[in-house]
Amino acid sequence: MKTSISVAIVEDKEAIRQSLAILVDGADGFVCRLTFETAEDALDQLAEEPVDVVLMDIDLPGMNGIECVRQLKPRCPQTQFMMCTVYDEDETVFDALKAGATAYILKRSPPHKLLEAITELHEGGAPMSSTIARKIAGSFHVSPTATQELDVLTSREREILDRLAKGHSHKEVANDLFVSPTTVRKHIFNIYEKLQVHSKVEAVNKYLGRK
Amino acid sequence: MKTSISVAIVEDKEAIRQSLAILVDGADGFVCRLTFETAEDALDQLAEEPVDVVLMDIDLPGMNGIECVRQLKPRCPQTQFMMCTVYDEDETVFDALKAGATAYILKRSPPHKLLEAITELHEGGAPMSSTIARKIAGSFHVSPTATQELDVLTSREREILDRLAKGHSHKEVANDLFVSPTTVRKHIFNIYEKLQVHSKVEAVNKYLGRK
DNA sequence: CCGACAATACCGCATTTGTATGATTTTTAG
DNA sequence: CTAAAAATCATACAAATGCGGTATTGTCGG
Numbered sequence: 489m490k491t492s493i494s495v496a497i498v499e500d501k502e503a504i505r506q507s508l509a510i511l512v513d514g515a516d517g518f519v520c521r522l523t524f525e526t527a528e529d530a531l532d533q534l535a536e537e538p539v540d541v542v543l544m545d546i547d548l549p550g551m552n553g554i555e556c557v558r559q560l561k562p563r564c565p566q567t568q569f570m571m572c573t574v575y576d577e578d579e580t581v582f583d584a585l586k587a588g589a590t591a592y593i594l595k596r597s598p599p600h601k602l603l604e605a606i607t608e609l610h611e612g613g614a615p616m617s618s619t620i621a622r623k624i625a626g627s628f629h630v631s632p633t634a635t636q637e638l639d640v641l642t643s644r645e646r647e648i649l650d651r652l653a654k655g656h657s658h659k660e661v662a663n664d665l666f667v668s669p670t671t672v673r674k675h676i677f678n679i680y681e682k683l684q685v686h687s688k689v690e691a692v693n694k695y696l697g698r699k
Numbered sequence: 700m701k702t703s704i705s706v707a708i709v710e711d712k713e714a715i716r717q718s719l720a721i722l723v724d725g726a727d728g729f730v731c732r733l734t735f736e737t738a739e740d741a742l743d744q745l746a747e748e749p750v751d752v753v754l755m756d757i758d759l760p761g762m763n764g765i766e767c768v769r770q771l772k773p774r775c776p777q778t779q780f781m782m783c784t785v786y787d788e789d790e791t792v793f794d795a796l797k798a799g800a801t802a803y804i805l806k807r808s809p810p811h812k813l814l815e816a817i818t819e820l821h822e823g824g825a826p827m828s829s830t831i832a833r834k835i836a837g838s839f840h841v842s843p844t845a846t847q848e849l850d851v852l853t854s855r856e857r858e859i860l861d862r863l864a865k866g867h868s869h870k871e872v873a874n875d876l877f878v879s880p881t882t883v884r885k886h887i888f889n890i891y892e893k894l895q896v897h898s899k900v901e902a903v904n905k906y907l908g909r910k
Numbered sequence: 911c912c913g914a915c916a917a918t919a920c921c922g923c924a925t926t927t928g929t930a931t932g933a934t935t936t937t938t939a940g
Numbered sequence: 941c942t943a944a945a946a947a948t949c950a951t952a953c954a955a956a957t958g959c960g961g962t963a964t965t966g967t968c969g970g
Contacts (some may be wrong), residue, residue, distance in 0.1 A: 535816025562843040585839035588909075614832035624835065625825040632773045642916060655901035657956070668711035671918050677959070686958070687926095689899050690866035694934095697797075698864075698907065853946060868926070882948050888929070889946095897928070898956095911970100918965075926957065937946070 493610045494539040498530045498556065499572070500548050504595070508543060508602075515603050527556035538564040541606050544589070546573045546580060554587045555667040561588030568609045576619050582627070592616040628630065630697050637694060640682045648675045653692045702821050707733040709741045709767065709855070710783070711759050715806070719754060719813075726814050738767035748774040752817050757784045757791060765791065765798045772799030779820045787830050789792040793838070803827045841908045847858045848905060851893045864903045 495512050497520065497521050498507040505523055510683050514519040521539050524530040534542065542560075545551040557569045570591035571584045581592055591609045593602065605615040616624070641649065651661045658676070662669040676691075685691045706723050708731065708759045710716040716734055724731040730835070732750050735741040738759050745753065753771075757764040768780045779804035792803055802820045804813065805828050852860065862872045869873035869887070873880040887902075896902045 558843070558846065580832075582839065585836055586841045588840055590833065590836045608829055611828025611829070612833055614836040615829075616836075618819055618822070618826075621825035621827070621832070622801065622823055625801045625827075627794055627833075628793060629799055630797045632769065635769070644917065652900065653904075655898055655904060656898070657898070659956085667917085668919055670920060673957080673959095674919080675917080676957090680958080685866070687866055688870070688957085689863065689903055691905075692900055693864075693866060819945055855947065870926085878947085882952060884927075884929095885948080887927085891928080899927085913970090914968090916965100916967080919963080921961090923959085924952085924957105925959100926955105928953105929954075932951090933949080935946100935948070939942100939944080940942090 492517050493541060493606060493674050494519050494521045495606065496501050496520075496524070496525065496530070496534060496539045496542045497552065498542065498548070499545040501524050501545075504545075509603070511599050512543075512606070518603065518606065527551035527553060530556055531559060534560055534567070535563045538567050540567065540610055542567055543606075544569055544571050546584070554584050557584065557589050558587035570605065570609055570615075572690045579666070581616075581620055581623060585624075590614050592620050608697055611640040634694070634697055639681055641679060645675055645679050645682075647689060648672060649679055649695050652676070652688050653695055703728050704752060704816065704817060705729040705732045707731075707735070707741070707745060707750045707753045709735045709738060709759070709764065710756040711736050712756075722810050722813070724815055729814065729817065737752075738762035738764060741767055742770060744776045745771055745778070749778050751778065753778055753780050754817075755780055755782055757782055757795070762782065765800070768795065768800050769798035778806050781816065781820055781826075785836050787828050792827075792831055792834060796835075797890070801825050803831050809811075845905070845908045846895060852890060856886055856890050856893075859883060860890055860902060860906050863887070863899050864906055 495518055497505055497508050499508060499510070505525070509520045509523050509623050512518045522533060522537065524533070528548060528551055544553040544557060548556070551675055553571060557571075560567070561569065568591070569589040570593060571589045572593060572595050573580070576594055584592055590604060591614055593605050597605070602622070608615045638646070648661055651664060658669050658672050662672045665672070670695070679691055680686060683694050685694060706729055708716055708719050708723070710719060716736070719854055720731045720734050725730045733744060733748065735744070739762055741753075755764040755768060759767070764782060771778070772780065780800040781804060782800045783804060783806050784791070785806050787805055795803055802816060802825055804816050804826060808816070819826045849857070854907070858876070862875060867875070869880050869883050873883045876883070890902055891897060894902055894905050896905060
């Protein structure tokens, strides 16, 4: 038989923490190893005794769950973090993902869904509610006007813009491409006109699709 | 009773196209409205007769499925696009998402999974295979060193850096924050020292966590 | 062949920016 | 309270940049 998935729970509300622990520990193939009331407590111990999966509440007194993940993830990279929240609208999803969380589910998920999610997370997936998933997928969407704008650039101009994006100066680009600095400046000037911007940072932002 | 989910299929291989069509059309609550052999054909008609969900093969002769989505999505924004592929390793996922696709599944998925995915997509989700989901979640992950570097900045410095990231000049930032331009320059200089960079673009790149 | 466009290059000017030094005032932390 | 850190401002200079005009060469489609 396979070894159980070891789980830790970080949740300030006594009742929820208890019921989560009982749910996980009672299910076949899972074992609830540790529970914590605060992020600070979790930080101390989880680094010492890593588990497979951590269920992390976001709204915690003191340090919040996202910050906790940010600090814990580098110290136990093999542990997977699942954020648990009551909101599914929030921008916090992205912060959580940046911090190193891999899953993001709603507290109101039915018990069997929660267990499924833990399993999926442990097996290499990234379970999240459908609205969250949609939000994430949508965040990649590049507005057609953005890519269209780049289409007006010539390949040479794109080449130069790409180097500007890396933080190179006129001179460096010129040396890189074996052309005169004035040529590069002319190109950049043309790029600005086409993209309707007036500085490197603005041009690079458009190029990289940042707003 | 609810109206069925209308589906279109874009797939060059006859056999696959047929069996997909039969699967979808045969299932309760789905109707396969259109099928296409090439991206070009789909482009012509789908703009006229939008459907709820399009199953889009990526490897197509001529225009590929991603480019097809890119052109089609702006013209029928209410339509959801589900990419179908044999690979799940590829970087093409990100291109597909950027182009406007919302789901990304493997061709080898069992029939009932496919129908489930169509339903989920239509109801506001973003179904994708677990390895894909993991890859996407991971793409958000900011390396701890990157955030650590930003930690050495004071809140004022971050405030200024944030405005530089938007393409503002020294003067604009100064006006924004009601301080003298020389102060802003001093701050920027300090930022450069702390981040070990020598230009706006480099600083902004570090700030926004891209190399 | 011709016109449009891309790539190359130069000159020049005003402004912005990067760097350096120094100083004063607030805020913060021990 | 006191020392350290942060925020403020000034002055100065050289380099980089943004903006404008002009010109030559090569390529490509009509």
